[in-house]
Structure formats: structure tokens, C-alpha cells
Amino acid sequence: MTDPATFGARLRAYRERAGKTRPVLGGLVGRSAEWVKALENGRLLPPRLPMLIRLAEVLDISDLADLTGDQSLPVASVTRAGHPDVDTVAAAMQRAAAPAGDLKQSDVLRGLVDQAWSLWHRSSVERSAVAAVLPGLLGDAQRSARRLDGQARRAALVELARVYHLAQLYLAHQPYPELVWLAADRAMRAAQDADDPSAIAVAAWYYAHVYRSSNQIDLAEHLLVDAAAMVDPAAGREQLARWGQVQLGIALGHSKAGRAGQAWRAWDAAEQAASRLGDRYAHPWLMFGPAACTAYGVTIETDLCRPGEAIRRADTADYSLLPSRTRRAAALIDAARAHLLDRGEVAAIHLLGRALRESVDTVRHNPYARTAALELSSRPGTVGEDARELGLAIGVQG
Template sequence: MTDPTAFGARLRAFRERAGKTRPVLGGLVGRSAEWVKALENGRLLPPRLPMLLRLAEVLDISDLADLTGDQSLPVASVTRAGHPGIESVASAMQRAAVSPGEPKQADVLRGLVDQAWALWHRSTVERSAVAVVLPGLLADAQRSARRLEGRERRQSLIELARVYHLAQLYLAHQPYPELVWLAADRAMRAAQDADDPTAIAVAAWYYAHVYRGSNQAEAAEHLLADAAALLTPAKGGEQLARWGQAQLGIALGHSKAGRAGRAWRAWDAAAQAASRLGSTYAHPWLMFGPAACEAYAVTIETDLCRPGEAVRRADSANYSALPSHTRRAAALIDAARAHLLDRGEVAAIHLLGRALRESVDTVRHNPYARSATLELSNRPGTVGEDARELALAIGIQG
């Protein structure tokens, strides 16, 4: 059995390294600040595996042995599931040389990239859908960006950045974290080479996800603020949508760092931008709009560890207004996270089930959904039964 005092010292060290207070860490795993304090002081025995995994995910610990001092158990082996198509996509990402063949003109390439993004949003198994086309699309976009010239080259670079964004989404929460960084970095480089402010703003949005996931909230904020400064939101349209999304990214960073006032000021700016675009507006592939802002408000309240407000927003959100299976599923997972923070286990498992019906792949590859399902599968009664069924559906064992 792991020594409680040694475990508590390690937990405290990782918590302080991540810059999280006891109330924030407790809230993120559905427990109180006093519970965290008791663990750190050795007054409680280390928790069971599902909770250890949730702590490790929140604190960005890759091997559970670093926290427990026990035998090695890579956190990703439980919380991250590799997609069957991952090897072909990884191989395409790692290829240094441009494959032979003729480049595609920018408008043709744009149509192919639009089709790939439509697959991502319209499928209930979005990773399976895009895994078929991503390797070839990466090769086409790289070839066109390298071999075309002038305006055609710049437009191809913008499309190349969009392909890398899609690759980043596909690769997220899988056993290739270094390729997620690579996709974000290459997308930013392509957008900068195109010298297009709107492309740079979107690249910043996706790069910021990687920074926040590595507990680098300040770096994410600076990147998004610099990108937003390149835009002119008064022009409306794409400029306004991408400026609003940058504000949303800034809000997410502040909420993860526990800065409520700054988070909500940035969210207000994003929501105002979305409302100017129209009450039913949704960007065709970024999905920014009023419904997205409403969904991310649940994320913000949950990250700020305010369960009452998080549940209130989750229960009033109009998820059907999000025209994307994967975005609806992700929003429902965040709603489940809000309810579990408020001890609402029945509602949480119901929402995870709804998320699964929206997108099998999103739930199967979401670390929180996996660890929460594993934890709830140990509960007695209906909650435990439903959680065990869900665990089977997403390929994990309690």
C-alpha cells in the first residue's frame, strides 16, 4: 500500500508545480479543499485508481508511479485510447519529404478541406471518418503549399493550416502527444507564411489548447491576445468571428487559472461578438457562435469550481443549436462534469450517455469521460450499472 505521507508530499509538489490551489484541484476532481489538504497531510489513505487517474490528468502527470511511488502505469494507457487509424495519420505527420505528384490548385484544395471538416462535424465516429482522408489530404496540402507560387501558394498555406488543425483534433487524447504539438506548430507556421491574420488567429486558438493542456495558461493568453490584435472585428464576418473565438480562448485560460473576473470579461467580449453575427450563427467549421459561447460558459464555471452556476448553465444550454456531433458531445461531457462537481451522479451518467449517442469517438477518446465512467462504475445501484454499460461501449474495464 502506498505510504499516505509520501503520497501526500508528492501530491502537494505536483499541485504547486501546476499552480493550482487546494480548492481548485479539489473542484476539478469533484472533491473539497479539505479533502485535498487531508490527502497532502497524510490523514487520508491514497484514493482508488479512478480518482488517482483524475488527479494525474488534472496535474499533467504522465505516469501514475510519479504520484504513487508504486509500479509504473502510464496514465494514457487508461485515459487515452488509440484510434485504429492512428498509425497511418502519424506516419503522414512524420514524413519529412513532400510526396511526388502534381499540386492541386487552391480552390480545389479548399473544397477537399471543407469536405474533411464536414466529415468531422457530421459523423458520430468522426475520427474514423477523417482517418481515411487525412493522410492523403496532408500530402496534397503540403505538396501544393511547397510547389505553387504567389497568391495560389498563400491560399494553399491557409488550407494547409486547416488540415493541421484537423490533424490536431484527430491526434488529441491519443498516445502521440508530441504529434499534437507538431500539428499546432506547423499550422501556426503555415498561417504565418501565408501572412493571413485570420489564419493566424485560428492557429492561435488551436495552439492555445496545447498550452493550456500543459498548464501554460499565460503562454496561451499571450498568443491569443497577439493574434486578436491582428484582426479588425469592426469589419464583421470572418474577422469578427475569429476575434470572438480568440476572446473565448482567453476566457478558457483565465478560468483554468482560477481568475473568474478576467475569464468572464473575456467571455462577455466573445458572446457580444457572437451576438453581432446573429442568434443562429455558427461558423461553418470552427463552430463559433452564440451556442458555442453558451456551451463554453459551462466549461468556465466548472473550471472555476462553482458547481451551482455550472449546473444552472448546463441545464439551460441549448445543445441542439450546435451543428456538430462532436461539439455537442464535448459540451455534454462538460455538462456531466458540472453535475459531478455538484454530486449529481445520476445526471452525470445520463449526460455521458447522451454524449455517446452524439459521438462515440468523442466520448471514447475524452480523458475525463473515460476516468469519470471508470469511477462511476464502482457506484452501487443504477448509476454503477449504467456506468459499467457505458464503460463497455467505450472500451474500458472497471
């Protein structure tokens, strides 16, 4: 068994490296500051595997051995589920040059990219749906961006950035984290080569995701603030939507860093932009709109370790207004996260089940959903039974 004192010293070192206080770390894993203190002082034995994994995720630890001192267990082996087609998509991403093929004009390419985004949002197995078209679409977009000239080339570069955004979403939480970074970087480069501020703003939104996932919160904020300055929210609905999306990204960074006031100021700016677009507005592929702002409000309160407020927001949310199965599933997972922070295990497992009905792939590849199913599977009664069923459906067994 791991020495509690040694484990506690490691936990404290990693907590301090991550810049998290005991109350923040405890809140993020559903425990108290006193519980964290007892672990660090060696007064409690190290927790069971599901909680160890959750601690490792929050502290950006890739191998549990770094925390426990025991045999190696990559956190990704539990939290990252490889899609059956991931190697095919990865090979397409790793190509040095586009394969030979017919040239697609920019308007034709735009239609193909729109169709791929529609597959992503409307399918309950979105990764399987886009995996069938993504490798070919990457080649089409790369060829068009290389072979077209002038304005047509700029338009093709904008579409190439959109394809890389889709690739980033597909590759997220899978065994190729370096390709997530590559997709974000290539998308930004394509948007910059197109010299299109709107495309750069969206590329910043997606790049900020990978910065936040590696706890580079300030880099994410700087990128988004610069992007927001490039977009004029008074220049039409499209510009307003993209500006609002960037504000949401700024809010998510502040909430992850525990800066409540700054998070809600940025969220307010996003919500005001969304309200100007109309109560039922949703961007056709970014999905920005009032419903998205409501969902991210739950995320922000949960990240700030205020589960009561998060639950209140979640209870008033109309998820049917999100015209995307994967976004609805992600929002339901965040609502489940809030309930579990509040010890509401029955509500959490119910919401995870609802999320699974919206999108199998979203739940299967969501690290929080996987660790929650693993942790709750040990509970007695209905919660444990439902968690074990959920675990079987998403490939996690306790």
C-alpha cells in the same frame, strides 16, 4: 500499500508545483479542500485508481508512480485511447516531404478541406471518417503549398493550416502527444508564411489548446492576445467570428487559472461578437457562434469550480443549435463534469450517455469521460450499471 504520509508529501509537492490551492484542486476533482489537506497530512489513505488518475491529470503528472511511488502506470494508458488508424495518420504527419502526386489548385484544395471538416462535424465516428482522407489531404496540401506561386501559394498555405488543425483534433488524447504539438506548430508556420492574419488567429486558437493542456496558461494568453490584435472585428463577419473565437480562448485560459473576473470579461467580448452575427449563426467549420459561447460558459464555470452556476447554464443550453456532433458531445461531457462536481451522479451518467449517442469517438477519446466511466462503474445500482455499459462502449473497464 502506499505509505499515506509519503503519498501526501508527493501530492502536496505536485500541487504546489502546479500553483493550485487546496480548494482549487479539491474542486477540480469533486472533493473538498479538507479532503486534500487530509490526504497531504497522511490522515487519509490514498484514493482508488480512478481518483488517482483524475488527480494526476489535474496536476499534469504523466505516470502514477510519480505520485504513488508504486509500479509504473502511465496515465495515458487509461485516459488515451488509440484510434485504429492513428499509426497511418501519424506516419503522414511524420513525413519529411510530401509524396509524389498531382497538383491541386488552391480552389480545388479548399473544397477538399471543406469536405473533410464537414466529415468531422457531421459524423458520430469523426475520427474514423477523417482518418480515411487525412493522410492524402496532408499530401495534397503540402504539394500545393510548395509548388504554387504568388497568391495561389498563399491560399494553399491557409488550407494547409486548416488541414493541420484537423490533424491536431484527430491526434488529441491519443498515444502521440508530440504530434499534437507538431500539428499546432506547423499550422502556425503555414498561417504565418501565408501572411494571413485571419489564419494566424485561428492557428493561435488551436495552439493555445496545447499550451493549456500542458499548464502553460500565460503562454496561451500571450499568443491569443497578440492574435486578437491582428484581426479587425469591424472588418466583416468572418473577421468578427475569428476575433470572437480568440476571445473564447483567452477566457478558457483565465478560467483554468482560476481568474474568474478576467475569464468572464473575455467571454462577454466573445458573446457580444456572437450576438452580432445572429442568434442561429455558427461558423461553418470553427463552429463559433452564440451556441458555442453558451457551451463554453458551462466549461468556464466548471473550471472555476462553481458547479451550481455551470449546471444552471447547462440546463438552459439548447445543444441542438450546435451544428456539430463532436461539439455537442463535448458540451454534454462538460455538463456531466459539472454535475459530477456537484455529486449529481445520475445526471452525469445520463449526460455521458447522451454524449455517446452524439459521437462515439468524442466520448471514447475524452480523458474525463473515460475516467468518469471508470470511477462510476464501482457505484451501486443503476449508476454503476450504466457506467459499466458506458465503459464497455468506450473501451474502459473497471
